[in-house]
Amino acid sequence: MHRKRLLLFLFILFAFGLMTYQANRQPILPFQFLAEPLHILFNLKESAWEFVTSPFRRMLIREEENRRLMDEIMKMREERQVWEETRRENEKLRALLALKERERHYVTSARVIARGTDQWSHTLVLDKGSADGIKKDMVAVTEQGLVGKIADVRESYASLLLVTDISFSAAARLQDGRTEGILSGTGSKMCQLKYIPYDEDVKPGGIVITSGLDSLFPAGIPLGHVAKVSRKESGLFQYIEVVPSVDNTKIEVVAIIGGA
Amino acid sequence: MRYLLWAVLGFLSLGIQGSISFFTVAPNLTVILACYAGIHGGEHKGLFYGSLVGMIEDSLSGALLGPGLLSKGLAGYLAAVLSGKLLVWTPFAGVVTLAALTIFDGFAVYLTRCLFHAKPSGIVAAAVAIMTQALLNLPFGIILKKKTKT
Numbered sequence: 001m002h003r004k005r006l007l008l009f010l011f012i013l014f015a016f017g018l019m020t021y022q023a024n025r026q027p028i029l030p031f032q033f034l035a036e037p038l039h040i041l042f043n044l045k046e047s048a049w050e051f052v053t054s055p056f057r058r059m060l061i062r063e064e065e066n067r068r069l070m071d072e073i074m075k076m077r078e079e080r081q082v083w084e085e086t087r088r089e090n091e092k093l094r095a096l097l098a099l100k101e102r103e104r105h106y107v108t109s110a111r112v113i114a115r116g117t118d119q120w121s122h123t124l125v126l127d128k129g130s131a132d133g134i135k136k137d138m139v140a141v142t143e144q145g146l147v148g149k150i151a152d153v154r155e156s157y158a159s160l161l162l163v164t165d166i167s168f169s170a171a172a173r174l175q176d177g178r179t180e181g182i183l184s185g186t187g188s189k190m191c192q193l194k195y196i197p198y199d200e201d202v203k204p205g206g207i208v209i210t211s212g213l214d215s216l217f218p219a220g221i222p223l224g225h226v227a228k229v230s231r232k233e234s235g236l237f238q239y240i241e242v243v244p245s246v247d248n249t250k251i252e253v254v255a256i257i258g259g260a
Numbered sequence: 261m262r263y264l265l266w267a268v269l270g271f272l273s274l275g276i277q278g279s280i281s282f283f284t285v286a287p288n289l290t291v292i293l294a295c296y297a298g299i300h301g302g303e304h305k306g307l308f309y310g311s312l313v314g315m316i317e318d319s320l321s322g323a324l325l326g327p328g329l330l331s332k333g334l335a336g337y338l339a340a341v342l343s344g345k346l347l348v349w350t351p352f353a354g355v356v357t358l359a360a361l362t363i364f365d366g367f368a369v370y371l372t373r374c375l376f377h378a379k380p381s382g383i384v385a386a387a388v389a390i391m392t393q394a395l396l397n398l399p400f401g402i403i404l405k406k407k408t409k410t
Binding site for chain 2: 004007008011012015016018019020022023027028029030031032034035037038041042045
């Protein structure tokens with residue numbers, strides 16, 4: 001027991017003596033050579049840690065990059081869509097401007113805001129009305145041809161009767177043969193060119209234009225092209241189906257012009 | 261073989277101590293080894309192994325040879341005395357002993373450095389660091405099982 005206490009006492013004395021000795025001198029560092037292998041151990045640990053964590057870190061970076069790129073693609077798609085819409089609008093407005101310059105009786109342009117509520121009639125609702133100079137029976141056209149005529153006008157909107165409506169009729173003429181007839185709507189996608197004599201040579205693809213003889217539509221506006229011609233064994237006239245020049249499912253803006 | 265194992269353990273403890281930290285406080289694993297040596301090998305081994313580990317730690321710190329040597333040696337010795345005579349050894353006793361000896365070790369190093377070298381940090385910062393080390397060492401107290409004599 002005494003030996004242990006003596007050893008402890010000597011140990012403390014030695015430690016204090018050692019520290020006192022070094023207080024004003026260079027420190028004695030006998031195991032400093034171990035710093036080198038310790039640093040190697042640290043390096044090994046770092047390398048191992050890097051080896052384990054780097055795939056996950058790379059994965060996270062890739063995921064982040066992927067998310068950023070997806071966001072960028074979405075933004076670019078949106079921009080492209082806006083750009084495409086602007087381009088198309090620009091095209092339409094250019095065509096409308098050309099039409100305005102060409103047509104002597106130009107009144108205004110109007111945007112289609114709705115289809116007619118009656119499912120049997122082929123009508124469109126325009127965003128302009130009598131306040132903008134639109135009157136009943138005025139003509140609606142696009143750069144492709146005749147769209148229809150104004151059937152009803154209110155102060156700020158108007159109702160447009162399309163060429164395909166069953167109650168629509170216009171004096172027409174075959175561009176090639178100059179034969180006159182009446183173009184009527186059928187209530188379907190097609191129109192019918194009536195009163196073309198039986199012996200008249202009409203070929204599919206022939207252009208039909210307004211004749212101006214009804215004092216309603218100015219002459220020379222394209223109405224459509226001949227799709228089908230049939231002659232019955234007896235009768236005075238041919239049965240001619242005409243595809244309208246303007247697809248009424250794609251109309252967005254029309255120009256309103258005064259009558260003939 | 262046993263000495264080699266002790267050397268490897270000491271080296272690894274120093275390596276781990278130098279590479280991890282909790283809230284900027286490095287753990288004090290070498291004091292656990294010193295206590296383990298004291299509890300399982302008695303006063304002499306505790307004193308010897310503790311002072312050896314402390315001496316290596318001092319050498320690697322590059323400051324002064326002595327603070328670690330004294331504190332770890334005394335921690336090993338005291339662990340042997342406490343486990344052998346004063347305490348009925350239970351896991352709880354192990355936890356308390358290890359925490360107390362970690363605190364003792366930390367303050368002994370701090371004071372001797374203040375006396376013989378230079379003040380390493382403010383007393384409050386030192387106290388916080390030492391208490392954190394003691395907390396980190398707590399779980400190891402449970403596994404510092406005393407060897408049962410057959």
